[in-house]
Amino acid sequence: MPTIKYYLREGLLPAGELTSPNQAHYGEEHLRRLRLVRALLDVGGLSLASVKEVLGLIDAQDESLHQKLGLVQEAITTPSGAPLDPAAVDQANAYLDRLGLPREDHGVEQSRVTRRLAEALSAARQVGHDRFAELLDAYADGLRIMAEADVAYIAKHSKVDDVVEGMVVATLIGDAVLTAARRLAQVPVSERLIGTGD
C-alpha cells in the first residue's frame, strides 16, 4: 500500500491505531477518508493542498452538513476567469432569484459556481446568443428533477465523509454522464420535431 503511506505522510489520512511497534490498525473511518481522498484527487483532479483544505472544511465542527457540502462544491469549482458581460450577470442573478438563493450569498462575487454560470452565459452572448438564458429558464423543471436525484443519491449515506465523497463523484462524474446523456436524449426529440421537416 505505497499510496496509503504517501497519504499518511502528507497528512491526508490520520495515523492508524498502533497494535504493535510496526503494525497499525485502520478502521471503517479510515476507509471512508481514503475513499474521499481518492475521489478528490482522482475524480476531482484537486491538488494535495486543495484536498487538505477540503478535509479541513469537512472536519470543522461549526458548520452543518449542508454548509460543508456548499463549501466543498465551491472548492472543487474553478471559474475560467473570463470577463463577464453585465447582462449575463443579470441573467445569472435571475436564475438565483428563481431558486430562492440570496444574491448576497450566491452572487458572482461570492460563489465560484455562479461565476461559472455567468461566464457561460457571457460566452453565449459573445457569439450572438443573447437569449440563451431563455433556454436556462426552460431547463428549470428538468434541473429540479435532477437536483432531487443528486441529493437523494448522496444523502443515503450517514457519515459526512461518505456524503461528501458521493457529492464529489456525483458532481464531477455526473457532469460527464449528464452532458453525454443529454445529447442522446436529443436524438428522439430531433427525430420527432425536425426529422421529417427538411
Next chain:
Amino acid sequence: MPTIKYYLREGLLPAGELTSPNQAHYGEEHLRRLRLVRALLDVGGLSLASVKEVLGLIDAQDESLHQKLGLVQEAITTPSGAPLDPAAVDQANAYLDRLGLPREDHGVEQSRVTRRLAEALSAARQVGHDRFAELLDAYADGLRIMAEADVAYIAKHSKVDDVVEGMVVATLIGDAVLTAARRLAQVPVSERLIGTGD
C-alpha cells in the same frame, strides 16, 4: 476583415459575388456560414480540417436535417479513449433502450457520444460507484424536459446553417450552463433534505 479573407482562403466560406474587379458582395447565406464557422472554431474548438468536414456534412444533399444534426453532434464529440468496463457498456445500452435508440446505430462502437457516456459510467464504477447508472435513470424525466428545450431552441431557425450553428452553441456552451446551473439547483434541495439533519 482579415478573418473573412482567411476563411475564404481556407475554403470555409464560398467566394462572394463579384460586383467589380476588386469588390465582392456577401449576402445573407454568407453571413450564416460565417456564424457557423465561428461557432465551430471558437465555441467548438474544432480544427480547420474538422470544420471543413462538418461543412461537407451539412452541404451533403442526401441526408435529412435530423441526420445532419446527428453527424455534426458526433463530429464535435471526442471520447477520451479510456478503457470501457463491460458493465458500464451494459448500462449505456440500457439507456439507449430507454430512449428507443437502436444499439446497432447508437452503440459504443457506432457513436462517440454513447462511448463518452460509457466512459463516464466506467469512471464511476472504478471509484466504487457501481450503481451510478441508477442516478441516470432518475435523471431521465429531467433530461427529456431539457432535450425538448434544446431542440425547440435550435429548431426555431429555418436555414440549415442556422440550425446547426444553434446546435453547436446550445450543445457546447449549454454543457457549461447546465453543469453550473445544476450545482446551484442542488442548493435548495440540499437545504431541505440535508440541511437540518447533521
